[in-house]
Amino acid sequence: MSDLADSPAVRRLDDWDLERLESLADEYDTPLYVMDLDRVKANYARFSAAFPDAHVMYAAKAHTGKAVLEAVLEAGGSIECAAWGELRRSIDAGADPNELQYTAVNPPDHDLDYATDLAAEHPGLTITIGAVDTLERLAERGYDGRIAIRINPGIGTGHHEKVATGADAKFGIPYERVPEVAERVREDFDLVGLHAHAGSGVLTAGLEDHCRAISRVGEMARRVGDDTLEFVDVGGGYGVPYREDDEPLDLEKTSNMVREAIGDLEAQLKLEPGRYVVADAGLILSEVNTIKEAPDTTVVGIDASLATLIRPAMFGSYHPMLNVSAPDREAREVTVGGPVCTSADVFAHDRPVARPERGDVVAIGNAGSYGYELASQFHSQPRPAEVALEDGEDRVVRRRETLEDVTRVERESGQ
Numbered sequence: 001m002s003d004l005a006d007s008p009a010v011r012r013l014d015d016w017d018l019e020r021l022e023s024l025a026d027e028y029d030t031p032l033y034v035m036d037l038d039r040v041k042a043n044y045a046r047f048s049a050a051f052p053d054a055h056v057m058y059a060a061k062a063h064t065g066k067a068v069l070e071a072v073l074e075a076g077g078s079i080e081c082a083a084w085g086e087l088r089r090s091i092d093a094g095a096d097p098n099e100l101q102y103t104a105v106n107p108p109d110h111d112l113d114y115a116t117d118l119a120a121e122h123p124g125l126t127i128t129i130g131a132v133d134t135l136e137r138l139a140e141r142g143y144d145g146r147i148a149i150r151i152n153p154g155i156g157t158g159h160h161e162k163v164a165t166g167a168d169a170k171f172g173i174p175y176e177r178v179p180e181v182a183e184r185v186r187e188d189f190d191l192v193g194l195h196a197h198a199g200s201g202v203l204t205a206g207l208e209d210h211c212r213a214i215s216r217v218g219e220m221a222r223r224v225g226d227d228t229l230e231f232v233d234v235g236g237g238y239g240v241p242y243r244e245d246d247e248p249l250d251l252e253k254t255s256n257m258v259r260e261a262i263g264d265l266e267a268q269l270k271l272e273p274g275r276y277v278v279a280d281a282g283l284i285l286s287e288v289n290t291i292k293e294a295p296d297t298t299v300v301g302i303d304a305s306l307a308t309l310i311r312p313a314m315f316g317s318y319h320p321m322l323n324v325s326a327p328d329r330e331a332r333e334v335t336v337g338g339p340v341c342t343s344a345d346v347f348a349h350d351r352p353v354a355r356p357e358r359g360d361v362v363a364i365g366n367a368g369s370y371g372y373e374l375a376s377q378f379h380s381q382p383r384p385a386e387v388a389l390e391d392g393e394d395r396v397v398r399r400r401e402t403l404e405d406v407t408r409v410e411r412e413s414g415q
């Protein structure tokens with residue numbers, strides 16, 4: 001495990017074995033998701049080594065593939081889930097239900113039914129609530145087990161307003177109401193922790209804001225009695241360097257700052273990184289199918305689209321891109337887009353890329369988190385295959401969908 005913890009803090013696109021990537025594209029066709037499970041384990045190990053006395057859970061929603069969940073479990077991680085399907089898939093991957101944590105955000109009935117049924121068999125399960133309403137619904141289901149309260153610290157951090165959850169009223173109990181809600185929880189349930197997830201994509205520059213939110217969580221833990229709590233969970237949101245010149249998060253500094261911000265606590269510190277564990281373990285391979293000279297740019301058409309990776313269209317996110325087939329060609333500024341009929345289906349504007357030609361394979365980096373997880377069948381496109389790399393081997397962990405897969409539910413409905 002110590003070797004894994006010493007793994008480099010960042011893996012950029014040109015650190016991958018480009019010849020191997022090209023042969024994967026040949027063998028499995030494009031677009032193709034590639035997920036390096038060794039890197040998943042190394043990322044988990046490095047993150048938890050930086051927080052030696054904390055408990056590090058993996059936030060499943062970043063990538064809920066079975067192979068990824070298995071890799072996290074193998075690395076010694078436990079799993080944070082935000083929906084019933086994530087709980088179910090974690091159990092299928094071998095997680096002990098007693099160690100799962102379920103974060104309920106406006107939970108549909110079915111989610112609460114599933115979580116409370118699971119807890120009846122496995123009382124170690126923890127349910128995190130962000131509304132008093134949810135408590136009432138849990139009580140209606142006869143639940144009296146472990147509860148953590150999600151705090152809205154009133155300070156949001158993150159790389160984009162849509163993921164800066166810390167100050168958004170949608171998430172968590174308003175800060176000043178937490179003590180009374182803690183009392184309410186203690187009447188009928190077992191209050192085991194406080195929780196906050198203050199945002200996403202925090203890099204070294206964003207650490208100060210992030211830590212201001214964390215210090216409010218520590219303060220609240222002491223107000224409600226940290227010696228009566230099992231844990232204080234500061235969530236995830238630890239970023240990865242999407243841009244070539246972004247520095248990776250300095251984990252030692254992060255750990256020191258988080259510790260200092262949270263202050264003295266009797267309760268155990270918990271963290272829930274999602275993207276940090278999986279982002280740079282994954283990429284998308286895509287083939288160039290069109291080169292078009294336009295008056296002010298060269299348009300490069302590829303077979304991946306916003307149905308394959310929606311982050312650029314949804315958040316305006318930057319993902320690194322590399323011409324795997326000809327990395328040494330002279331770079332030229334290009335606009336790279338997919339086959340979907342919206343101007344949002346663009347991965348890069350005026351980006352220098354080693355001059356792409358039709359048939360080249362390009363890699364889109366940092367696609368291991370919120371990639372396949374948010375993939376759709378928009379434009380009746382079957383979702384691509386996913387290949388896992390582990391111990392020098394590769395294997396398909398999700399086959400390429402066919403048009404039959406796209407239309408199956410409709411046909412089963414008699415259409």
Ligand SMILES: *Cc1c(COP(=O)(O)O)cnc(C)c1O
Pocket residue numbers: 059061062080082103197199200201235236237238272273274275276369
């Ligand atoms: C999404 C989420 C995380 C993980 O966020 P990342 O930015 O992927 O680290 C952790 N905890 C909760 C409750 C979340 O909703």
